[in-house]
Amino acid sequence: MLTITQVAGFAGAGLAGAAYVPQITHLIRARCSAGVSRLAFEIWLLASLLVAARAIAIHAGVFIVLSGIQVAATTLIMFYAARYKDARCPIHPPRQPRAKMTTKAAGTTTAAHEELAAAASGGTAGAGAAIVIVCREPGVREILHRELSKRYGADYQIVVCDRSAGLAPCMRDLLSAGLPVALVIGEVGAQDPDSVEVLAAVRAIDPTAPRVAVVRWGDWESMRSVFDAVTLGKIDHWVTRPSRSPAEEFHRSITEFLMEWGSQRGGGGFEAAQVVGERWSARSQELRDLFFRNRVPAGFYDAASGHGRQILRELGLESPELPVVVLRFGTDRPALVNPSNLEIADAIGVMRPIAAGEIFDVAVVGAGPAGLAAAVYASSEGLRTVVVEHEAIAGQAGTSSMIRNYPGFSQGITGAQLAQETWQQAWTFGTTFVYMRRAESLSRIDGHYRLRLSDGRVLITRTVIIATGAAYRRLGIPHLEHLQGRGVFYGAAVSEAPAMRGRNVFVAGAGNSAGQTALHLAKWASRVTVLVRAPSLAGSMSDYLIRQIGATPNVDVCYRVQVVDGTGTGGLESLVLEDTPSGTRRSVPADALFVLIGSQPRTQWLGEAVARDQLGFIRTGPDLPPDTGSGWPPGRQPLPMETSLPGVFAAGDVRRGSVKRVASAVGEGAATIPLVHRHLHSTAAVPARRRAVPPPPGSAPAAGIQAAAR
Ligand SMILES: Cc1cc2nc3c(=O)[nH]c(=O)nc-3n(C[C@H](O)[C@H](O)[C@H](O)COP(=O)(O)OP(=O)(O)OC[C@H]3O[C@@H](n4cnc5c(N)ncnc54)[C@H](O)[C@@H]3O)c2cc1C
Numbered sequence: 001m002l003t004i005t006q007v008a009g010f011a012g013a014g015l016a017g018a019a020y021v022p023q024i025t026h027l028i029r030a031r032c033s034a035g036v037s038r039l040a041f042e043i044w045l046l047a048s049l050l051v052a053a054r055a056i057a058i059h060a061g062v063f064i065v066l067s068g069i070q071v072a073a074t075t076l077i078m079f080y081a082a083r084y085k086d087a088r089c090p091i092h093p094p095r096q097p098r099a100k101m102t103t104k105a106a107g108t109t110t111a112a113h114e115e116l117a118a119a120a121s122g123g124t125a126g127a128g129a130a131i132v133i134v135c136r137e138p139g140v141r142e143i144l145h146r147e148l149s150k151r152y153g154a155d156y157q158i159v160v161c162d163r164s165a166g167l168a169p170c171m172r173d174l175l176s177a178g179l180p181v182a183l184v185i186g187e188v189g190a191q192d193p194d195s196v197e198v199l200a201a202v203r204a205i206d207p208t209a210p211r212v213a214v215v216r217w218g219d220w221e222s223m224r225s226v227f228d229a230v231t232l233g234k235i236d237h238w239v240t241r242p243s244r245s246p247a248e249e250f251h252r253s254i255t256e257f258l259m260e261w262g263s264q265r266g267g268g269g270f271e272a273a274q275v276v277g278e279r280w281s282a283r284s285q286e287l288r289d290l291f292f293r294n295r296v297p298a299g300f301y302d303a304a305s306g307h308g309r310q311i312l313r314e315l316g317l318e319s320p321e322l323p324v325v326v327l328r329f330g331t332d333r334p335a336l337v338n339p340s341n342l343e344i345a346d347a348i349g350v351m352r353p354i355a356a357g358e359i360f361d362v363a364v365v366g367a368g369p370a371g372l373a374a375a376v377y378a379s380s381e382g383l384r385t386v387v388v389e390h391e392a393i394a395g396q397a398g399t400s401s402m403i404r405n406y407p408g409f410s411q412g413i414t415g416a417q418l419a420q421e422t423w424q425q426a427w428t429f430g431t432t433f434v435y436m437r438r439a440e441s442l443s444r445i446d447g448h449y450r451l452r453l454s455d456g457r458v459l460i461t462r463t464v465i466i467a468t469g470a471a472y473r474r475l476g477i478p479h480l481e482h483l484q485g486r487g488v489f490y491g492a493a494v495s496e497a498p499a500m501r502g503r504n505v506f507v508a509g510a511g512n513s514a515g516q517t518a519l520h521l522a523k524w525a526s527r528v529t530v531l532v533r534a535p536s537l538a539g540s541m542s543d544y545l546i547r548q549i550g551a552t553p554n555v556d557v558c559y560r561v562q563v564v565d566g567t568g569t570g571g572l573e574s575l576v577l578e579d580t581p582s583g584t585r586r587s588v589p590a591d592a593l594f595v596l597i598g599s600q601p602r603t604q605w606l607g608e609a610v611a612r613d614q615l616g617f618i619r620t621g622p623d624l625p626p627d628t629g630s631g632w633p634p635g636r637q638p639l640p641m642e643t644s645l646p647g648v649f650a651a652g653d654v655r656r657g658s659v660k661r662v663a664s665a666v667g668e669g670a671a672t673i674p675l676v677h678r679h680l681h682s683t684a685a686v687p688a689r690r691r692a693v694p695p696p697p698g699s700a701p702a703a704g705i706q707a708a709a710r
Contacts, residue, residue: 129182130157130174132209134167134198137191140241144185144214147242151251152258156182164198171205181209182261183254187241188213188222188229196225200234203570210257213238230404231499234570237411253411260414271299276308277323284323290341293392294435295420296348342455345436352432354459360386360432362676363451363461365439366602368395369662370652371467372422373669378465379429381673386459387431388451390438394419395469396653397662406662415662422666434459439468442609442648447683449648462683463647463676466610466618467669468602470653470660475508475595480566487572489594491660500525500592506575508563509596510537515545517594522555525592530557533580563593601654611644617656618643636682639675641668647679 131148135141141160149158157179161170171181184202188195199211213226213235229235237257242250273291277284279302291298301308303322317324321338327347334347345351362378364371367389378385392398397415404412427433438454442464451459472490474481480488489496491513497520505525507518510532522528530549537546537557549555558577564585565576575590601616611619611628619625621640628644641649649672652658652665 128155128179130159130179131183131185132159132161132167132171132174132181134161134164134184134186134195135192135214136162136164137187137189138162140187140189140191140214143242144187147245147247147250148185148254150245152254156258164194167198168201168205171202171209175206181206182258183212184209185212185214185239185254188215188226188238189219190222196229196234200229200570207569208261210237210261211235212254212257214241215239216241217243228499228501231496256411260417270297272296272327272329273298274301274311274326274328275299275323276301276303276311276326278303281322287323287325287344290344290392293394293398293416295416341436351434354386354432354434354457358460359448360384360459360461361680362386362463362465362673363388363449363459364465364467365451366395366467366469366652366654367393367419367423367433368467368469368652368665369397369419369422370469370654370665370669371395371465372419372426373666374465374467374651374672375426375431375669376422376429377670377673378676379426379431381677383673383676385426385431386434386461387426388434388437388439388453388459390436390454393423396472397665403662418662438605440605442606442645444645449645463679464645464649465669465672465676466603466606466643466648466650466654467652467665468605468654469665470599470601470617472595472599472660473597475563475597477563477565479568480563480572480593483566483568483572486570487568487590487592488566489592491594491596496592497521497524502526503591504589505529505592505594506531506563506590507594507596509594509598510534510540511596511598512542512545514594514596515541515549517596518555519545519548519552521594522552526554528555530555531561531563531577532557532559533562535559566590566593599653599660603654609645610648610650613656617658618650618654619656620650623656633682639678641672641675642679647676647683649675 131152133141133144133148135144141162145158145160148156152158157174159170159174161167167184171184174181184199186192186195186199188199192198196213199213202209202211211234213229215222215226215238217240223238226235226238230238237253239250239253273296275284275287275291275298277287277300284300288298288300301311303309303312303324311326312318312320312324315324315326315335317335317337323338325336325339325344327334327336330349336343336347339347361383362374362385364374364378364385364387367375367387371387371389372393375385375387394415397403398419403409403415403418406413406418409418423433434453434457437457439451440454441452443450443452449461449464451461451464453459474490484490500521501524503525504527505521506529507514507521508531509517510530514530515537518528518530534540536559537549549557560580561577562580563575564578566572567574567576567587572590572592574587575593576585576587578585601612601618603612603616603618606612606618611624613619620643621638624638624644628638632638632646636646638644638646639649641651641655643650651668651672653660655668658664658668
């Protein structure tokens, strides 16, 4: 019979052993030497205590047996630890000599602290930024750590945080150790039910750190919550959890996120241009924006800073007119004092010279999505093509930080990136680009069109595609502009509607588009409030829509009110509304604001050259006035996207009746090219040649500058 003491002893030993099972399993699976060393010590200590206790309590024979077991177990464990001494484990990283850095991070995991200490002491040589994994589930942590360390370990410090409470102090410590966070990644799933909120909270700590949710393939429920969180700006991206190595799809996404972070952060890498100017001057801001949107890697230096002064000193410039732009590639490396955009474009040397009298088959005005798509198709089909752009490639799309509804990009794509790829494609096919020049007039002489540009140059062309777009009327409220895409949306944003489930949503606008959007949103949102400046909708919205709105219980209309401000850090939190007659203001909680207050076509430069509607949008094809045919070749009717001038087409937002979307602008741009061919054949002006002329030496593309300089 066993005594009570013996039963208690066996039960205690069993429980203690069971407590070690998960840890031992992990150590074996993870080949974790550091963990094994710790465990070995713990077991040795425990066994010693047991042995001593038993020896005292029982007799010497047992003592010898237990000692033997203890020695065997310790030897085995030490052998295991020695064998895997170089293996890295996400949960038990090898102990590093502690750096002098002190961490304030109460609650941060040991692992994170040790990684931090290693980073601060140069443990990850070359790491200029950190990737933070935040995840409760040990298995997932392990997978993420393994995958990320393998691919990015040389350039990034991979930090693991196993408790959400530790994330904020861990990130703060990284930042104070001079390591910006390039990515915070965590799994969203049943094991981590609050992880969306954990990732959302990252915005308050470091608004530039992209937040990436990892979702297990097949976990549809979590995916839905992730999609909603992306729409509401709580997280930035999602990826499917890697299930086997090599996990190329996972890494392709991670690389893109890191690239995006790097390009938005700017600085630190190669600078093709340096701008020295006053930090808060409008011109400095314009130049930063132009370089950024044209994808020229540029660094900005405040003229009052030590570095700014040093650059000017080295150039021998004392109190120059600001800003100064230094180009740091090619042989000349000129320093331009307070240059115009035109001078900068010329100095960059990206444009090929256009010979006097050169005749193009097609001239595209505007390098937004429509113009770029037209250029790709035109030049790929052998048409001699020129594109004129007066600001930056990408047009309005370039101002969109993330286009989520362009087919083929499930993670979304920045407008700038999309345009960059299309621009490069057009350039490869032989399109000639004329930058920083505005088309100022269009005329027809001797059967050819003439485009007069803002630098006085005239382009001669057989056909013209007008793709000058439209500018969405903006609210112009800084707090809300800052939240665009994170609760503030321009346009109908139909794709965002399902994420509005159960939310309090506002629509600013009084037109049909605002009405349709409100009704669409009402299917998901708990409440939709339409904000109208006028005292009624009757003058701006169709009657059927007004009645439908009246019959929909969760749609309200607020008259004589306008949005004047808003708040929110990670996403929109509240709006400030002004009662227009009285000027009184009130703050209301808001989850999202959809702005549909109209757009303005960029067609003023055309004067009376082509027929437009009263708002300035270009009429085309069947939309043209019936008398358009006069002066046209006999029997020739305007083609679908042809304007009132034969051989002049309009594509994208500038065209009356167009759908204001990137994909439709691209589609229209592409669709004009068969019409251009038809026009050229009807006038017997067969395209000049099939072109595959490389650009002249020295005319490196903006995007190529970086590569060339490496
Ligand atoms: C902030 C924002 C976010 C958006 N987000 C989305 C989205 O997520 N999804 C979506 O589908 N759509 C989105 N849109 C709409 C989309 O960007 C437009 O529908 C699309 O860009 C229209 O393309 P476009 O080529 O017709 O015109 P634009 O993009 O407007 O391009 C016109 C170009 O012509 C140039 N130009 C104008 N006049 C002249 C001239 N006289 N000489 C030379 N060049 C000239 C301009 O500089 C510009 O680069 C967004 C728009 C904005 C403003």
